[in-house]
Amino acid sequence: MNKCLDSGIQEMLPDLAHGTLDQQSRIRVEAHLASCESCREDMVVIQTVKNAAVFAPTIDVQRVMRQIPPYRAIVPGVRPLRRSGRLARRMRQRSRRSRGRRAGPGPAS
Ligand SMILES: [Zn+2]
Numbered sequence: 001m002n003k004c005l006d007s008g009i010q011e012m013l014p015d016l017a018h019g020t021l022d023q024q025s026r027i028r029v030e031a032h033l034a035s036c037e038s039c040r041e042d043m044v045v046i047q048t049v050k051n052a053a054v055f056a057p058t059i060d061v062q063r064v065m066r067q068i069p070p071y072r073a074i075v076p077g078v079r080p081l082r083r084s085g086r087l088a089r090r091m092r093q094r095s096r097r098s099r100g101r102r103a104g105p106g107p108a109s
Contacts, residue, residue: 009029
């Protein structure tokens with residue numbers, strides 16, 4: 001099958017599928033479809049997508065939002081990180097040291 005090069009017709013295929021072409025354009029496109037296998041196949045795809053869209057479920061965003069668990073419960077069994085304990089103390093000390101470095105040379109270095 002050769003790919004159709006008539007882009008003007010191809011742009012009108014969705015409009016034909018949706019019935020929004022004026023009569024003159026519709027006759028022109030339908031005449032083209034009779035002789036163009038490529039556009040006929042495109043038309044089948046467009047019709048398939050159009051028909052599928054009719055049955056697409058509407059998305060209830062509020063309902064989806066209610067299903068999302070709160071942040072702390074994302075990984076069950078893993079407690080959220082707290083600002084205490086040895087690691088947090090070490091991190092605080094490190095940030096204090098880097099602040100001192102930025103302020104200029106320290107007294108004992
Ligand atoms: Zn064509």
